[in-house]
């Protein structure tokens with residue numbers, strides 16, 4: 001059927017309305033996901049060991065029977081958002097056909113961190129839980145206000161002090177943030193064994209801003225001959241257990257970075273603006289130069305962070321990288337960088353070459369050479 005001009009305009013506006021509603025209510029999907037995590041739905045489905053009917057799910061979650069229909073509707077949204085899937089179950093004892101919920105790749109990553117599911121098995125429960133907590137979500141309400149104010153970040157507009165200081169003063173926030181970052185680091189175990197070439201000839205690593213050391217442990221498991229020093233702020237590394245080849249140093253990367261064959265920054269440099277990153281990279285360049293003069297291997301810097309690539313990345317990946325970019329800007333004065341933006345910093349800091357490996361999903365591994 002041919003549409004006339006006014007029908008075409010109306011259709012375009014209805015589409016625009018739908019687009020607006022989808023984005024205005026994006027938070028409803030996030031909050032429904034949070035609800036599923038609070039209720040323990042992924043674990044209940046996982047522990048059932050086979051597709052679970054809505055009736056059994058209500059029982060497992062200890063919910064009142066009258067909430068069955070509400071749970072079913074929550075599940076319908078989360079199935080549509082690819083967090084769960086539904087499959088047919090052949091009825092037993094002549095009960096006829098039924099349907100059961102199963103996990104998807106996304107909900108398998110959201111199982112709670114039980115002892116059965118610990119260490120290096122990827123798990124993003126703590127990451128999701130932290131980012132859906134009111135402490136993290138509330139400041140987003142004040143973006144407009146922040147644009148009129150003089151604080152460097154929205155975190156300061158809302159909490160009066162920068163985030164790292166806040167973490168130092170609030171053990172609960174510090175614990176939740178570190179757990180979230182550790183949970184994000186677990187994903188790295190999926191690619192560690194691909195890095196034989198990258199870590200060939202490497203005997204020592206300093207993981208700068210390495211948090212509680214999970215990524216260091218993943219690397220040491222894959223390359224046991226290496227020794228690793230994790231440098232982080234004193235309140236982050238206090239009371240952590242060292243091993244023969246894993247040491248912790250409490251300090252400030254802007255003051256001093258211990259020397260090593262590899263100076264590693266995993267999701268650290270995107271927390272900072274260009275001036276701060278340049279300062280850190282120049283310091284790394286100097287450390288590497290001095291090692292060369294001392295007859296040691298010159299070494300390299302390894303950065304694990306996002307590289308924004310609108311031309312080649314899928315739309316969903318680009319959107320996520322841009323969300324991280326504004327999150328880094330509003331909360332930490334940081335940014336997600338394009339290849340050209342990274343290159344400019346490397347050259348300005350005195351490095352001559354770099355190589356990007358893309359096998360970490362949203363993140364890339366960048367080797368930077370003197």
Ligand SMILES: C[S@@+](CC[C@H](N)C(=O)[O-])C[C@H]1O[C@@H](n2cnc3c(N)ncnc32)[C@H](O)[C@@H]1O
Nearest residue numbers: 181182185209210211232233251252253266267
């Ligand atoms: C986003 S987290 C990344 C942690 C870890 N690399 C990971 O990927 O899980 C950034 C880390 O930088 C640390 N950090 C912030 N300022 C620092 C400083 N001045 N010196 C050393 N570490 C710092 C934080 O405490 C935090 O652990």
Ligand SMILES: O=c1cc(-c2ccc(O)cc2)oc2c(O)c(O)ccc12
Nearest residue numbers: 131135136155163267268271327331
């Ligand atoms: O996923 C995150 C979240 C944060 C974050 C968001 C809001 C806050 O009030 C504090 C922290 O920070 C992150 C971060 O620094 C990082 O390097 C990776 C991920 C996240």
